[in-house]
Amino acid sequence: MRFQVYHAKNPTFQAPHPSLNECSWVATVEANDLDEVFLLTNHIDKPWWGDDGIITFKPDSRSTSVGDLVLMESGGRWFRCEMAGWTEEKIRY
Secondary structure (H helix, E strand, O other), X not given: OEEEEEEEOOOOOOOOOOOHHHEEEEXXXXXXXXXXXXXXXXXXXXXXXXXXXXXXXXXXXXXOOOOOEEEEOOOOEEEEEOOOOEEEEOOOO
């Protein structure tokens, strides 16, 4: 599946979370689920933006974190990264 990853322009990593207008589209990721998107867009042992299956629009991006948004392209469902897991969001763009 393909996912679009949006990072908050001015992250606070806590509520209130930024709106879509306050986020930048940083990458499109091929992954099986949201948890894999999170792993693929985090600096673990190297920068994440050069990995296979990732189209990066903003090189040198930080890791995906609390408050960031992910769009599941199939179905157009939006999810927000939380302290533990994901929350589905109702976003129109």
